[in-house]
Amino acid sequence: MGLFRFWGIADAVRAEAVACDPLVAVTRTLAEEPAELVPFNHPSMREALPVSPAFPAVCAQDRIEPLLVQQVRGLGGEVRFATPLIGLRVTADGARRPRRGRARPRPVRRRRRRPAQHRAAALGIGWEHLATIGEFVQVLFRPDLAALLGRRPPGRVFVTHPDAEGVLLPVGAGR
Numbered sequence: 001m002g003l004f005r006f007w008g009i010a011d012a013v014r015a016e017a018v019a020c021d022p023l024v025a026v027t028r029t030l031a032e033e034p035a036e037l038v039p040f041n042h043p044s045m046r047e048a049l050p051v052s053p054a055f056p057a058v059c060a061q062d063r064i065e066p067l068l069v070q071q072v073r074g075l076g077g078e079v080r081f082a083t084p085l086i087g088l089r090v091t092a093d094g095a096r097r098p099r100r101g102r103a104r105p106r107p108v109r110r111r112r113r114r115p116a117q118h119r120a121a122a123l124g125i126g127w128e129h130l131a132t133i134g135e136f137v138q139v140l141f142r143p144d145l146a147a148l149l150g151r152r153p154p155g156r157v158f159v160t161h162p163d164a165e166g167v168l169l170p171v172g173a174g175r
Contacts, residue, residue: 001054009067010054016063018172019146022056023154028161030149030168040155058155060171145170 004010022044025034042048045055069079145153145168157168 005054009071012067013059014057017057017059018170020058020153020155020170024156025154026158
């Protein structure tokens with residue numbers, strides 16, 4: 001939250017935060033009480049407040065990204081979507097990339113670069129596959145876990161049932 005405070009969006013991020021307990025639960029099914037409850041590996045609000053003016057929050061990435069875009073644009077920056085990266089030239093004062101989709105590609109200057117992996121080879125940027133952890137599927141579902149469980153949900157739930165193993169992350173707003 002310190003970075004969000006520095007960037008001026010901490011209050012907006014907190015307004016989008018998920019109401020959950022800062023715990024990791026391990027359970028066979030959601031219907032059962034967790035076999036194990038472990039605190040998050042970041043400080044609690046009580047531990048954070050003496051050393052930071054911004055206390056921790058859990059917020060879904062898809063809620064944070066629009067806030068960042070709005071802040072960048074509000075400061076005069078430019079954010080573009082659906083703009084393919086077709087080249088990259090790094091200079092001492094930043095990076096330039098030509099933009100496709102116009103009669104004449106227009107260079108766009110940036111101080112930092114964030115190339116997508118699928119474009120890396122075409123740009124001469126090397127990368128290697130380090131390991132495979134597993135195969136995962138992301139599913140957003142709408143049940144209100146707090147209502148179903150009769151309590152606030154933990155921030156992470158590891159379900160260990162062999163027919164439905166998975167990790168549940170509350171993302172808020174009934175999703």
